[in-house]
Amino acid sequence: MTQPPHDEPTASSPDELREQVEHTREELGQTVEAMAAKTDVKARAQEKAAEVKQQATAKAGELRTKAADLTHRAQDSLPDPVKEWAAQAAGQIRERAAQAGHVWEEKAPEPVRNKTVQGAQLARDNRSLLLTAAGVAVVLWLAFRRKR
Template structure:
């Protein structure tokens, strides 16, 4: 006969023995689940990808906020005549953009306009991912520029 381990007390009644067996089953089930989770490479990779995406989204938000703050600080330091010229330039840009949009609508074929609208909608729906990609590209460009 086998002897029970020294660190675990023996059961004094069938009820206690059943409780010990149930507890051992639960612990064994938890151990098997933990081992199965460690061997599921696809799920672990998806989890890491989700974490990376979340981190990129957070970083992109931080960078966007910082850029907006810096732009406002720079704008506040400008003299009034420069601010006025910037406002005029912005208004001219809005006018030219509206004219270009109208020209595009009048001259571009329907299938091309449809595809462009799909692309714009896709970019708008995936704005965070697009911003993160642009941020990464900018960081890579800056890193390459410094090395060269």
């Protein structure tokens, strides 16, 4: 029979021995679970993906706030004639987009229109994800542009 570890006392009764055995089994079970968790690549990848997604969402929020601030500062610094011209141009763009939409509805085949509607709805449903991806793309573009 092997000697017990030096830091653990030997059992003086069968009940004490059973207790020690149960305690050792629990420790062994926890160790096995910890090792299994470390080898579960899929779960670790999912955890990492969730962490990265959370970081990207936070960064996108920061970028959105900065962009809104810059937009407001730029708008505040524009002279009134430029603001009026921009408002007129935006109105014309909205009007032309509406006209293009009507032409699209009249001329496009039904299956194509249905797919377009589905794609637009998907984009609306995932707006925050799309904005986050766009924000990350802009940040990466700026980072790579600065390195050159």
